[in-house]
Amino acid sequence: MDLHDEHALPASDPARPVAPPRTLLLVDDEQNILASLKRLLRRDQYHILTAGSGQEGLEVLASHAVDVIVSDQRMPGMLGADFLRKAKLLYPQTIRIMLSGYTELQAVTDAVNEGAIFKFLTKPWEDHQLREHIAEAFRLKGIDDDNVRLNVQLREANLALAAANASMQALVRQQRHQISRDEVSLGIARELLQFLPLPVIGLDEDGMIAFINAAAASLFERGAALLGNEAALVLPQLFDDLAGTRDAGGQHLAPINGQPYAVAIHSMGVHSQSRGSLVTLTRQGAPA
Missing domain, CATH: 3.40.50.2300 (Response regulator)
Structure with a gap:
């Protein structure tokens, strides 16, 4: 049995792929x-x-x-x-x-x-x-x-695609679970704010009224009708003296129904992914 290779292989170019021997x-x-x-x-x-x-x-x-x-x-x-x-x-x-x-x-x-x-x-x-x-x-x-070789590459590509799909589905399930938890948390927070004796008004990023609790609704004549309106237009008394301090969480006194209220605006998103701001109204002792 002779296993001798009868020819010398030419020097290969390292920059070119080496073809397998025939x-x-x-x-x-x-x-x-x-x-x-x-x-x-x-x-x-x-x-x-x-x-x-x-x-x-x-x-x-x-x-x-x-x-x-x-x-x-x-x-x-x-x-x-x-x-x-x-x-x-x-x-x-x-x-x-x-x-x-x-x-x-x-x-x-x-x-x-x-x-x-x-x-x-x-x-x-x-x-x-x-x-x-x-x-x-x-x-x-x-x-x-x-x-x-192509069949192997196709199988590998299919396996990689299946793995990517599985990861995507897992991510979607995780996001849905997170959204569900966030919705529950939001519901709890809204219910908590709704029953607070302190008047609270929620504003979105554009300054529109997105939430008003029962205490705030009873404080203002139009109550729930304020939802969806621009706060600075429908409740100007809350913002007249607040120029330059609204986004900074400043506080000032405003007369509401003949009573002085301390108005504080709290920016959302510092410790969460929330956006907008909350306006809290605290009644003061002396009449305005």
Whole structure:
């Protein structure tokens, strides 16, 4: 069994991807045939391995990645057709060619029908024809390898997409849960503010009245009708003396229904994601 590579590989360019070697296994019990084939095929830059029998060929296949096999039919110990059948069973990714001077039609036909043989060529061979058939076998192997690689990449992409979808669904569930909790918290806060004896008015980012509790509604004549209006227009007494201090949480006294109230505006969002502001009104002791 000769595992010697008959040609020297050219120096590779580190900037270019290195193509995998194209490995060819020649199996024949006649050493002169093997030598002739190696001389013929050396020009095609194959990585050539040789074996003198079917059993040796199986040993080579067990220790080397082989793309194409060219085997004789009549060999001692194991016929070429039987060797190629075993090669197909154990290494189905190989492309298998039979080269023989004996036209045993039935054995060859059976091997072809079983898919064990890609081509059957006779000895003596025509150099050009043999090289073309082997080149065709390597082209077919390259297509098969590309399909396998693309299938692997497709499976990996599908797995990555499935993982991304699972993460997205988990995030959506988390956000929905957070929104649900926020809604509960908001409901509790609104209910708490609603029953406070202290008048409270909630403003959105644009200064529109978004909330008014029961104490504030009873303090002003229009009560709930104030919702949705601009606070500075419908309740100007709360803001007349507050110029320059409204956003800073300043406080001033305002007369409401003949009574003095301390007006304080509290900006939201300092310790939460809330926006807008709360206006609280605290009745003072002396009449305005």
